Amino acid sequence: MDRRTTPLGIISATPGVVWPALPDAPGAALLAILFQLEQSQWWPAERLELAQRRQLSALLAHARDRVPFYRDRLPRGWPDSADAKAWEAAWRSLPVLRREEIQAADDSEAMLADALPPGHGEYREVFTSGSTGRPIRGVRSQLWELVWSAFTIRDHLWHRRDLTGTLAVIRESGAGKAAYPQGDMQRGWGFSSAGVFETGRLASLNVATPVEQQLEWLVRQDPDYVLSHPSILARLATASRDAGLRLPRLRQAMTIAETLRPDARQAIEAAWNVTVADVYSTREAGYLALQCPDHPHYHVQSEGLRVEVVGEDGQACVPGETGRVLVTPLHNLAMPLIRYDIGDAAEVGPPCPCGRGLPVLTRILGRRQNMLRLPGGERRWPLLSSGDLAGLMEAVPPMRQYRIAQKALDHLHVALAVARPPTAEEEAAVIAWARRKFGAGFRVTIEAMAELPRSAAGKFEDFVCEVPEGG
Known part of the structure; x- marks a missing residue:
């Protein structure tokens, strides 16, 4: 090695x-x-x-x-x-x-x-x-x-x-901090190396920034390394691929x-x-x-x-x-x-x-807490494979992001971030997809919106179980 x-x-x-x-x-x-x-x-x-x-x-x-x-x-x-x-x-x-x-x-x-x-x-x-x-x-x-x-x-x-390179970070969640278009700039990669190691520039942007602006900012920074939440980087990567934009130094x-x-x-x-x-x-x-x-x-x-x-x-x-x-x-x-x-x-x-x-x-x-709960008390992980996600994308082509919330033992709520409202046929396809994946007995409801909200810390979870213990 x-x-x-x-x-x-x-x-x-x-x-x-x-x-x-x-x-x-x-x-x-x-x-x-x-x-x-x-x-x-x-x-x-x-x-x-x-x-x-x-x-x-x-x-x-x-x-x-x-x-x-x-x-x-x-x-x-x-x-x-x-x-x-x-x-x-x-x-x-x-x-x-x-x-x-x-x-x-x-x-x-x-x-x-x-x-x-x-x-x-x-x-x-x-x-x-x-x-x-x-x-x-x-x-x-x-x-x-x-x-x-x-x-x-x-x-x-x-x-x-290479610590002398540029590190771009999208994780600041404080209101008004590291705001677009400039974000926040500083010398050094943070207090873990401050005063000890020679490091390059650190550029920071708020997680609440829309993905299109995140991408424009990231291309402008031209970083050697980028750090953020997986859901943010996955959307950014997909957006940059679709727009034909490259990060040549990454x-x-x-x-x-x-x-x-x-x-x-x-x-x-x-x-x-x-x-x-x-x-x-x-x-x-x-x-x-x-x-x-x-x-x-x-x-x-x-x-x-x-x-x-x-x-x-x-x-x-x-x-x-x-x-x-x-x-x-x-x-x-x-x-x-x-x-x-x-x-x-x-x-x-x-x-x-x-x-x-x-x-x-x-x-x-x-x-x-985010395990799927079944009526008999059984729990299982709602692992979504690449094939599962391909099926969901096929059901709703304009989908950019999803979140599935289990509201009750027999109720799944699917929230979709979409470029346009889904058609009745697309909603029916999502319901059929969810029942194939999680079980035919679930009632499935759908909500479409422009962007899915994140937690106060900027995190995102693709499956959330909201069923209380014993319920």
Whole structure:
């Protein structure tokens, strides 16, 4: 395997020293983490797991002693990290942390540590996007943000990106921010590299910008890399292909925030003739998994957090099985999240041929709340293949985008973004398509509009289950 990367230019903060560069203290700490990550990614799984248990033991001791929420939740005695069998059994006995527990503890700040160890810096507040309809407040430390930066750089290194190029980003969701036609321009690719690495220009645009204006702006920026939500990039790629517009310098598309569907990946790669690199992350837990640079699946970032994929019985899933995702960030001592159920599901994969010992996730399936619910209580993933989508496009040729919402156990609502209102025959074809795909017993309603709305964070979900539990 070719492990060569584009050389990184490091900024020296020491007067009179240009090369070899000597960065400031935070920069030196970031480089120290990156040096260790370069080694640990090649460790065998057993060595990674031992190192993780050592860090988790330190996290558990801090949470029990300094965080009110955990004082009665965590046991006093804990097995030695070298005793894998006893340690893992004790770990599996810990209760799963639910989103509603975090919300209930927020008023009293019971989830926050009353003090941080030296070197962890200040508390930093962040809010989740609330894609489940239940946003939460998260608090993290400056040290955690340093670790976050290291995984950002790792992603760049894995995919051999040239940091001196131009990065175009369409993810700003604040009203009036990064507005068309200029968007926002700055030197440097963001705080993860600021003051440490020499980087090129970053251009930013608001996600609420209409696709035609997004495309005009993107062509004008002529970037080396573009980063946005998969649904945005898929529409942009299709629009640029239809308009015959090229991005001659583009080297790679980077996707975040939403589940990357196979059809979106195919549309982007086919239209722009570049690879797509996906990132699986959450605001409250950071980077969960990065796409392998040599394969389309994902590597769990075990040096930064423990990711468990468990079945309905609570047992760990084996390769080929799908389960719910539990995460435990290793270094956020400001607000420890221990065995936190983030509401997602993922499929476990076998060890990767690339040689990295980091665990593999074959697929990220997104929110479990968005599984199709059947009258008998069964749930299943509403996976839409390329053939399924081709059938929907054939039913409604003017369709640009779709969203399917399950309103009741027997009711599916199909919202379509279309260039013109669909005909009665096209609506009948959509109803027939939906019943073939999801089941003949569903009542199907259709709504046509010019654009489909996004969440407050600019995200888009193609299937949403709105049926309440028990309903």
